[in-house]
Amino acid sequence: MTTLVLIEAEGASIKKASLSAVAAARVFGAVDVLLVGAEGAQEAARIEGITRVLHADSTPPLAECIAALIADRAAQYDHIVSAATAYGKNILPRAAGLLDVQPITEVIEIIDADTFVRPIYAGNALATVRSRDAIKVLTVRNANFEAAKLGETASAPIESVSAAVEIPDARFVGIALTHSDRPELETARVVISGGRGLKDAENFKLLEPIADRLGAAIGASRAAVDAGFAPNEMQVGQTGKIVAPDLYIAVGLSGAIQHLAGMKDSRVIVAINMDPEAPIFGVADYGLVGDLFEVLPQLQAALEA
């Protein structure tokens, strides 16, 4: 049997989270990837260790259509996998619903073909679950899996597919992307995040020179997002993005449970906070107690030195 991995392209390139999902799925055996959208098939064909690329170039980018497409072909697969991104989390549970199986979301470890580890209660507990379903539908946290590599040339055959079923009436209107020249938050090697301690959106810019110097992505706590200091997609936490960079620098954020759920698997955590009792110091490898408005310029100077 084979695994189907739903992957996602950004322009003509495959998202790194999808490459992690492919690598995770390869432990089950042979992998087919499914790509929906006009672009990206050529790069998908370069993913190492896959059998073939199923390309649905005329399917609208809607959960209704993509879940139908997956369910339509599911009998050929024993596992259906995607990255636990907003894209995968929208589509895979719907596909599971069509197939009458219980999805297993946000998997952080694959024990065997039926057994998976996933965090519950905002990462305050880890549950190991064994699925009794014939087809396992799962989303995997890309931060916990290495990315599959891209070969020099396209080696997997590309096969055109489409859904042969009626879909409910939904229309894709459009997407307003937040433009950023910085690395993607979920795959960045270094992340610097700001909290309510930054006091306003203008002060969030204080993080930029340090992010530039370190090649870091910029994140935010929910409090900072709710206060309008930063856009939603910068939010790190249980209800935002889950990151696990080599270095995570938390500036002016207290470290609420919901935030820690999104970053406590980072390799090295640095906390800069005025309050020595802030919970963030409980997970930080290096803590600096001080006024961030004094510390940030000093940090910048020290990095330049």
Next chain:
Amino acid sequence: MKIVVPVKRVVDYNVKPRVKADNSGVETQGVKMSMNPFDEIAVEEAVRLREKGAASEIVVVTIGVAEAQPVLRTAMAMGADRAILVQTEAALEPLAVAKLLKTIVDRENPGLVIMGKQAIDDDMNATGQILAARLDWPQGTFASAVSVENGRITVTREADGGLETVDLALPAVVTTDLRLNEPRYATMPNIMKAKKKPLETIAADTLGVDLAPRLETVTVIEPPVRKAGIKVASAAELVGKLRDEAKVI
């Protein structure tokens, strides 16, 4: 248009969960329980749609133990008109919950189902999508704005790189993200009024749904504890440690 709002009783989000000593799950006995925060947002949005004239009746539904009734009363104090408790002692997975909800939706015949995008206990983020699939309705997940017009709903969704907009024929299933609204507090007079609103109880095992779990919980453990860190005195010392000790910059 009638709106059905499924809500869940969960361990309060301010409580630090404790794993049971026998590793069978998380301790819920004697712990403060509340309405799942995303579901409060769903109730609020339903009430706002009614205030705008886009909805006529709001029915809240929960599935679980008798002790979940206060969550339904809270929703009615926020503005829901009546409530349904689908009563069961069983711990149910999203698939079974979605199937039970479908029986309620089939009976109530609403124009819209609004529910939270995920429950903060199992963190599954699946029930709304499964329900939409089983109803064969369109879905607007992770909604940060909605508007209803001419039998359709426009949903602004929180996508990976920004905001995505979809336009769905009603009936549809919408799941709420945090930015959709700020839920109102129930006032004392409304809490009193909510006590008189109808609350119907239905036994889950009378609904003809297979509730057997598909996932067996093998074990639940505490996550690994991070090694205690150190405090540094200055930014220069911090950079030194990151360069020479942690070797991450």
